Amino acid sequence: MTVPTHHPGDTLLIDYAGGALGEAASLIVATHLALCPCCRLNVAEMEAVGGALLESIEPEEVDPACLETVLARLDDLPPLPRAPRPKLVCQPAEVPLLPEPLRRYVGNDLSRLPWKRLMRGMDCYDIPLASGSESRGKARLMRLASGVGPPHHTHRGIELTLVLDGGFTDDPGQFARGDLSVADDSVRHRPVADEEGCLCLAVTDAPLRFTGALGLILNPFVTF
Amino acid sequence: MQDLGSPAAGADRTFEDLLTAVGRDRDRAAFAALFGHFAPRLKAYLRRQGCDEGGAEELVQDVMLLVWRRAETYDPTQASAGTWVFTIARNKRIDALRREQRPEIDPADPTLVPDPVESADDGVAARETAGRLKAALKTLPPEQADLLRLAYFEDKPHSQISVEQGIPLGTVKSRLRLAMERLRKAMRDSR
Ligand SMILES: [Zn+2]
Numbered sequence: 001m002t003v004p005t006h007h008p009g010d011t012l013l014i015d016y017a018g019g020a021l022g023e024a025a026s027l028i029v030a031t032h033l034a035l036c037p038c039c040r041l042n043v044a045e046m047e048a049v050g051g052a053l054l055e056s057i058e059p060e061e062v063d064p065a066c067l068e069t070v071l072a073r074l075d076d077l078p079p080l081p082r083a084p085r086p087k088l089v090c091q092p093a094e095v096p097l098l099p100e101p102l103r104r105y106v107g108n109d110l111s112r113l114p115w116k117r118l119m120r121g122m123d124c125y126d127i128p129l130a131s132g133s134e135s136r137g138k139a140r141l142m143r144l145a146s147g148v149g150p151p152h153h154t155h156r157g158i159e160l161t162l163v164l165d166g167g168f169t170d171d172p173g174q175f176a177r178g179d180l181s182v183a184d185d186s187v188r189h190r191p192v193a194d195e196e197g198c199l200c201l202a203v204t205d206a207p208l209r210f211t212g213a214l215g216l217i218l219n220p221f222v223t224f
Numbered sequence: 225m226q227d228l229g230s231p232a233a234g235a236d237r238t239f240e241d242l243l244t245a246v247g248r249d250r251d252r253a254a255f256a257a258l259f260g261h262f263a264p265r266l267k268a269y270l271r272r273q274g275c276d277e278g279g280a281e282e283l284v285q286d287v288m289l290l291v292w293r294r295a296e297t298y299d300p301t302q303a304s305a306g307t308w309v310f311t312i313a314r315n316k317r318i319d320a321l322r323r324e325q326r327p328e329i330d331p332a333d334p335t336l337v338p339d340p341v342e343s344a345d346d347g348v349a350a351r352e353t354a355g356r357l358k359a360a361l362k363t364l365p366p367e368q369a370d371l372l373r374l375a376y377f378e379d380k381p382h383s384q385i386s387v388e389q390g391i392p393l394g395t396v397k398s399r400l401r402l403a404m405e406r407l408r409k410a411m412r413d414s415r
Contacts, residue, residue, distance in 0.1 A: 003337065010404050011382045011397045018376040019314040019326070025381075027327040034329045037339040044303075045411055046404070048350070050314065051307030052357045053376050059264030060271060063281060067259050070285050070292075071252065077293055099335035101327035130325040178337070 004036045004178035008160070012182065013039060017046035023129045024137030027101060028160045028180070028203045034099035035178035097165060102201060105129075106141060110199075113141070121145035121193075139203045144168070144193035159183040161191075165199040168192060239305035240351050247295035259288055262309050272377040273317055283320055287313045304354035321379075353411050360410035368403040371396060 008016075008029055015021045016029045033040050096108045105127050106113060115123040127139040144166075160182055167176040170191040175181055181191075237245070242258050245251040263284050270280040290312050298308055318326045329336060361369065374385050382400060386393040 003340075010401045014375050014400055014404065015381040019318050020375065020379050020381045023324040023327065030327040030329055034333060034336050037337060040329070040339070042408075045408055047311055048304065048307045048354060048357055048411065049361075049372070049404070049407055050310040050376050051304055052354060052361050053373060054265055054269055054310045054313070055306040055354075055358060056361060057265050057268045057272075057377075060268040060280075062263045062267050062284060066263065066281055066285055067256060070259065070288050071256070073285075073289060074252070074255070074292055077289060095334045097335075100330035100333040103333075103335075105327075131323060 002176070002178075003038065004032070004176075004180065006173070006175060006179035006181060007036065007039055008032060008180050008182060010042070012160075013042050014046055017043050018050055022137040023131050024127075024139040024203045025160060027105065027127075027129075027139055028162050028201055031099055031102045031164075031201060032162055032178065032180045034101075102164075105139075110141075110143075115143065121148035137204055139201065142198075142200050142202050144198045144200075146193055146195050146197050149190060149192040160203045162201045163198060164201060166196045167194040168198045168200070169194060238351060240300040240349065243291075243295055243298045243305050243308065244300060246292060247298050255288075255292055258291065258305070262291075262306075263288060266309070266313055269313060269377060270317060273321060273379050275317075275321070283317065286320070287316050290316060300349055300351065302350060304350045306354060307350065317379075356410045356413065357407060360407050364403055364406065368399045371399050372403050375400060 012021075012025075012029060016026055021029065033043060096103060097110075098106065098108055106125070113125045115125050117123050121144060123143045125141040127141065129137075129139065141164075142161075160180060161175075162180045163175050163177050165177060167174060167179075168191045169175070170181065172181070174194075175191075237254070237257075239258060239261060242251075242254040245254040246258065266284045266287055267280045270283050271277075275283060287309075291309060294312065298305075303311075315326045318324055364372070371382075371385065371389075371391075374380065374389070375382060378385075380388070382396050383393060385391070386396040389396075
């Protein structure tokens with residue numbers, strides 16, 4: 001199995017490990033992690049940094065009654081059932097195309113999704129998020145036919161694109177399954193879907209939160 | 225009951241031992257000792273995330289109840305007690321303060337691309353790594369350590385930190401990267 005060559009990079013992984021990313025951006029990073037053992041190791045180490053920072057924080061006194069309250073509640077709580085570890089005796093005949101956590105959001109039968117046509121050769125499905133509000137980012141599946149290069153759109157925000165199937169070619173190179181493209185204003189994007197077409201997950205992270213600081217950013221695929 | 229929280233309950237046991245005892249034996253004295261150590265740190269963490277005094281204490285209780293309920297799944301070779309508690313607190317406050325889910329990988333997912341080789345550190349207690357990490361944290365230049373704390377404690381992505389602190393985005397990124405490189409080296413060094 002091949003491993004990705006385009007990664008989110010340390011700063012985005014720190015945002016994920018620390019819990020600062022919104023749900024949409026966390027979804028795309030976590031889905032990349034399912035396909036990228038190398039970034040998984042990085043995140044585990046970044047969580048260890050979070051643990052060390054928690055240990056070194058200046059403690060604040062807690063009302064002693066808190067411990068009593070918690071102890072009194074322990075009896076009401078059965079331990080959570082062990083997460084079912086489906087160590088299947090027989091592996092499922094078919095490995096699903098979409099990894100978790102994305103599969104939980106969209107299911108595995110792409111043909112059942114209410115795709116929306118954006119233009120010839122380009123369909124999308126907006127993924128409902130638990131947060132409901134889009135103020136902290138938006139996630140959508142994109143399906144592009146071979147050779148489709150969407151028109152450019154400019155706006156403020158961070159765009160992330162993760163290839164799930166097929167691929168696309170952009171100035172920074174070739175993007176295949178598992179590769180994550182981080183759009184920033186230093187790169188001019190002209191993505192074009194490869195011959196076999198391209199299925200990808202695209203995310204913008206809360207444009208309003210970045211107003212004024214990042215300047216205009218060219219968006220590879222998505223206009224929200 | 226009278227022994228709960230007394231120093232003797234946890235004096236000769238590490239926090240990893242205590243967590244294991246909670247998971248295996250439902251050991252209340254061990255749990256009380258963990259509470260004594262982590263609750264004040266969790267409160268400080270949640271206060272920095274914007275909780276008021278009362279809200280922070282309530283969330284501390286919720287986090288510690290989760291620690292009790294999930295202790296069975298704790299594996300001391302995978303994470304130090306501090307790291308494990310941190311991830312529970314992080315997810316709980318995303319749920320409670322932001323009303324959002326936290327998407328995470330499922331280790332049992334057949335689609336997951338497996339690690340290429342068993343990592344070499346199998347069996348090395350995460351506690352040892354955590355010790356080296358703690359020491360390395362103290363050696364970071366203040367401007368790197370400050371940014372790291374903002375990134376982990378204030379629920380703000382690095383791009384927003386850049387705006388609010390008036391530090392150019394490129395500088396924020398390079399400081400975080402440099403900090404992480406040094407910490408990573410400390411964590412991986414022993415081999
Ligand atoms: Zn990666």
